[in-house]
Every structure is written in C-alpha cells, then in structure tokens.
Amino acid sequence: MDHGLNESEPIKSGSFGHISSANSSFRRRSFNRYGSSHHEIDDDSVSEAGDIGERALSSRRYSESGRSRFSFDNPVETVGLPIQEHSFKESQLPTASPTSPDAILLGKDQNDECKKELPWYLTYISSRVHLAVLGILGVLTRYLLEKLFGPQVVGATGDHSYMYIDLPPNMVGSFFMGWFGAVFKADISNFSPELAVGLTTGYLGSLTTFSGWNQKMLELSVDGQWVFAILGFLLGLFLVAYSFIFGVETAKGLKWALNRTKLSSKCGLSPINGVTSQTILIIVMATMLGVLWGVSVTMLKKDFDGDSSTSHLWFGCIVGPVGVWIRFYLARFNGQGLGKAQILKWLPFGTLMANVAAACIMAAFATMKKSVNDKHFDTVAAGIQFGFCGCLSTVSTFIAEFEAMRASAYPWRAYVYTFTTMIISFALGTLIFSVPVWTEGWS
Template sequence: MDHGQNEPEPRRSGSFSRISSTHSSFRRHSFNRLGSSNYENDDDSVSEAGDIGDRELHSTRYSGSGGAMFSFDATRENVVLPIEEHPIKESQLPTASPTSPEYEECKKELPWFLTYISSRVHLAVLGILGVLTRYLLEKLFGPQVVGATGDHSYMYIDLPPNMVGSFLMGWFGSVFKGDISNFSPELAVGLTTGYLGSLTTFSGWNQKMLELSVDGHWVFSFLGFLLGLFLVAYSFIFGVETAKGFRWAFNRTKLSSKCALSQVNNIMSQVILIVVMVTILGLLWGVSVTLLKKDFNGDSSTSHLWFGCIVGPVGVWIRFYLAQLNGQGLGRTQIMKWLPFGTLIANVAAACIMAAFATLKKSVNDKHFDIVATGMQFGLCGCLSTVSTFIAEFEAMRASMHPWRAYVYAFTTVIISFTLGTLIFSVPVWNKGWS
C-alpha cells in the first residue's frame, strides 16, 4: 500500500467529498501485513485478514489506492502495522471545481443495484471455477492417477486443492490483492472469496477425518488434522514469499511502470464487465444443467460435479454474507473482536451439513438421492467452507501481538466441527452398524 495513502488529498465537493470520506473510513480498518513478526498486527484487526463481505467491496471501490484487506507493500519490508487515520483539515485542502475533469471522473458511480449484481455474479462465476478446479485436482492426485491421496489415508483427498488454494491466497489474497482491487474490487473479492474459497474446503477435510475415526483409525484422523494444518499453513507462507520475490523482481524491470492496473471508473467499462460475467455465469449454469440431465440416469461419477456447480454459488454467497461478522465481536461491547466469527460459523455449519448428508446417504439407498446429496456436499458445503481464508486469518494471528490466538482459533474450529460431526455422523453409524 502506498505511503501516499496518508498524504493530504485535493479538496472535493458534492459526491466527490463523500468518496473521500469513504476512503478515510476504509483506511481505519485496513492494514498492511508482511511475513515477518518484527512488527506486530493490531490487537483486533487480524480478524479482518480474510473476508469482510460487503464492507470490503464498498470501502475498496472508492479508496484512492484500491488497497484491500491483508494487502502487501513490497517497498516496506517486514511491516505488520495497522494503518491509522490521519485527519486532514479543510484549510489544508485545495478546492476542485465541479466542472473539472477530476470531479467528473470520480463522481461516476454505478447504481447500487448494478454494483450489487456485479459483486454477486463475480462470486458465482469464480466460485464455479473453483469447484471445477477442486474436482480436477482431486482426480489428478487421487488413487486413479498419481495416487498421492486416498479416502482411507490421512493424506485426504482434498489436501492438494487446499494446499494449492492456500498457496494462491498468498499471491492474490495477500501480496497482489491491492493491485487487483485497483482494477476491480469485485474481481479481487471474486478471486479470494469466490475462487480460492471454493477451491479449498474445510468441510470435506473434516468429513474425511470423521470417516477415518468411525472406522477406528483415530491416529490417522489426528494426523490428518495436524499434517493438514501444517501443510496448508506453509503453502500459504510459500505463496507469500514467492509473490514478494516476483514483485521485487518485476519492480526492477521497465515493464512495471507500464503494466500497472488502473481502476475501472468508466461506467461503460463497468457495464460491459457485468454483461460479460453474467454471460459466463449463464453458460456455466447452462452447461452444468445440460450435462446433469445427460448423466443423471447414467454416469453417476460426474453427475454430482454438475449438481455441485449449480448449487455452489449459493454456498459462496452465504459465506460472503457471513464474512460481515468478521471483526465485529460479540454483543454491544464487541468482545473477542479478534475472532473471525463469520469464517468460523461458515466452516462449522458446512461441516455439520456435510455430516448430515453423509448420514442420509447411508440410510437412504437410492442412486438419485446419492447424486443429489453428494452434489450438495461437493458444491454447497465445499463452497460454504474455506481453508484459504481460514489459513490467512490463522497466519495473521500468528504474526499479531497475541500469537496464541491463532491456535485457539484453529483448535476451536476443528474441535467444534469434529465434535458436532461425530454426533451427526459417527454416532448414528455406530448405532445402526452401517459399514
């Protein structure tokens, strides 16, 4: 994030001044974070390291730099400090004529309903692409191809997608999120909340550990959680470090000044982008419905994928709304603001729904129901839960003034999800004697 973000800005009138006010409010709760712990994060702001829902879109759209939550600045090494507000006196601000090009450019805004549609469509499109990527990675590293993961191993089937998504979160959710936000805040949130959130899945991870424990493989279940957390955490760290190295090398080239992304302020450009994304969403849903109809009574191995692509965006949208709880705390006093309750609720809820469908699949012996239930697990639950945001928040807490909070957050998420999953899935399986 630029140092210039705290410098006096030209005076604006009318809607131009409102944009400046929104920029100021955004800077109050955003912060820079780099991988070192030489400087430490603000006590409460770490809970906003991942998603914050609509608050992030609204604040980023009209911020001068387009910087986003958890953004990095390659020119300030080892900084983990909250950005504080520096109020500017009216007497320090030069005036701008309402007829000036600067005023006319900055007052251009999409109507609220088009902004709303744009953000949700970005989330849906990139969420579906995340579901498809997760499916391909599961097949590639699963027993049928590479054989690195399996259903009866602590190297669970969703481990490769979770590692890849966490690595990419280091790139696009940390180091380059501010740059992407300069071009389009909706695209930045779509990439992190939509694509990376749907590429990774906490509910699938939790369910595989439940299935190991229900068969008596408690050691494998424990190792699956422990090894999984270690691998995704270091995937994220590796992503941050490689992205910082790439940015450093890129900034030393002459191309860096020519390839900077500028924010999409032109109304026509924004409308065209919305039309393109709506068209892509229609095509993705259309293809998924067509292929689901074709395979529903035949090949069940891919039917759940197409059903998952149809319902996946619903999971993304719910998680996006829940993200607004991050950084809000509990009650009027807002206690425990450091805990990202939105992400916690999304992951626990998805794990419980996943376990419930797994129980129903064992009690209902029907091929079509199995396709629908598996599709809901893969699409809705997979997109509602997230590992990439979870691990970004975990790492932000580890670099804060209270690193123990990271482990409290991780263990709370795992213990609650696994305990409720045991009650919903394991206990009925043991009682009924299902294999």
C-alpha cells in the first residue's frame, strides 16, 4: 500500500493508524534490561520512558541523531516502553488486512480510506476522551482495591500503618505498567495509539497515586511515628519497583509463549486506520464518558446529604479526568530539560511537577478539612483529594522512569530523581499540613 510517506516527510498528527508500525523499528538501539553487561540507553532519553504527553500522539518520527529509547528485549523479539518517535520507511508501514474493520464497515477499497486523516479537533477530542474514560475506571479500581485490602475486608493495609491504604493499587498499577507500558505497548499502539496512551497515562496513572502515598506518610509523621513514615516510603518504593519488574518478566514470558505457539499472529488486532472506524470509536468512548459522568452525578446527588461513605468517590469520578488531562499536558516537559541549554534533560520534570503539585494540593485540603467543620465541605475536599489529586499524581509512570534510569549508564540518577520527588513533596507537605496541625493542636 502506498501511503505517500518517506523519511523526509513528517507524519501528521492525525495519522494515528501509522504509529508503531513495525516491531522491527523497535529493535533499533535496544538492549536487554536483564542480563546485559553494558548500557546502551541514551542517558538523556530515560526521562521519556514513562509519558511524553501530546508528543506521544503528534510526533511520529524517530530521531537518528543518537537518541534511543529504553526498552526490554525478550528472547523472541524486542518490546519496549513507550517509543513514540520513529523514522518510517514505506516498507515498514503496515498493510491492511482484507478483513479489517474499515473493509467490513465501508465495504470499499481501503487504500483510499487509509490515506485519510481525522481532523485535528477530532484527534484532540479522541485523546482526551480516552484519557477521561480510562481515568475514571482507574479511580473506581483504586477505590475497590483500597476497600478489598483495607481494614474492612482483608486488613492488610490501614490509615495508621506503613502498609498504607494506597499500597495495593500502586503495586497492581505498577505491575500492569510492566505489561501495557512496556512489553505490550507496541502491540496496543499498533491497534490504537489513543488506547495505548489511555491505558498507561489514563487508567494506570489514575489507578496509582503518589499524593495519597505522601499524605499517609505525613499523617504518620504528624503523630510522631517517624519510623513508620520512613519505612512507608522505603518499603513502598521497594514493592512498587518489584511489582513493575515482575510485570515485565511475566509479560515477556507470555509474549514468548505466544510467539512459540504462533498465537500472537492469530490473535492480533488490525490497526484502526479508517476515518469512519476512528470516528465510531470516538462516539463509543464519548458515550461511555457521558454514562460514567451521569452515573457519578446521580449517585452524588443521592449520597451528598446522606451518611454514605461513597459520596467522595462519585465526586472524585467527576473531577478525576481534569487531573489526568493536566498530567498529560505536563508530561510534554519530560525530556525537555531547563532552558535553551536543556539542563538536566534526564530529569522527567513533567512527572515531577505533577506529583509534587498533587501532594501539595492534597496536603492543603487535608489542612482545610481539619479547620472547617462542615460535612459537605469534607465530601468535596475528600473528592478532590481522591479524584483530582489521585489522578494528577502517578506511581506507575514514576516507577517506569525510575527503572529506566536504573538501567541506564548513570543508575544513581534513579535515586536522585526518586528522593528529590519524595523529599520535596514531604517537605512542602510538612509546611502545608503538619506545621498547622502542630501549631493549632488539632488531633
């Protein structure tokens, strides 16, 4: 199929069907994360291992100027963390299957359809709707995991323990980041780049929360349990890091098994290339978003004046997508560095800003909840904390960046980045939350 593309022509942002076109492009400059005795990761590119926001959808080209992306090799084929920029050759572009969705829906020659692109505003809407829908689903999943492992059911976590209440969601989200943000990212992107970004930035980013983690450690420290607070940070980092690694290894094993049994080619999904099929997908996702928001508003009205403990959940589902959108926007600063000289380019400033900002907002509302004695305000504040702050901050992306840095030529940067995030968030949280509590004598 002739797409009229060559290496000297940029692929426009509407051409979602062409991203991640061939696994062969992923093999370029890859390295084996486990078992390799040398490092081949560009030390500046690791800051883009997690999320690069709009550039994940609008940038289609891979720079050949020596920059590479963090990736994992499995024994059969190379699979990688989000590799958003590639150089394409016509021989690498995907060919359409005769039974592709476009051929079924339109019943006409797909060559003409594949050449068409969505208008920029539909492209914009599609990415935001995917982020919102999957972000809300991430909030709901986080709530269910907190309840399941919390004091009411399993009792593995608690509000006054270094096994903090958000630890299970953070571990589960980090595990699946190893699946959908590392090993199977290329396959999902080939089917739908919006879905790939929605799963990682939207769902997994909202399932995990750094601000909730930081706030629980602040609450331990304000009660004088400093040892538990330190243990909570260190143990939490250890568990989520190994959850991510375990996710990568299990996904690599599954991918290897699928390739050995040749099931991957039989179960593969055709890329969503056509304008019509992309438009239908947007309509379906927009309908889902309307339903989720409608149910949340209805349940909030029902529970707002009652004694239900779920009212903050429904408010969180309403405001959660705003946090996802802001984090998606901030992610464009990852890999950009500071100033024209791009100082500290290896530091993911977008993720850092999102996590620190969310931690500060979380601490501010925790302080206001203690000073304002009003049930309705508590519901709104808790909803903003759980939904907006929970979705603005992320552990799954944070830990993917940590692992990328740890596998680079400068592994010490992983710990500088990690402890910079934790120390700044905790220090500002102490000023915003702990100091007023100590000063006013609040319990």
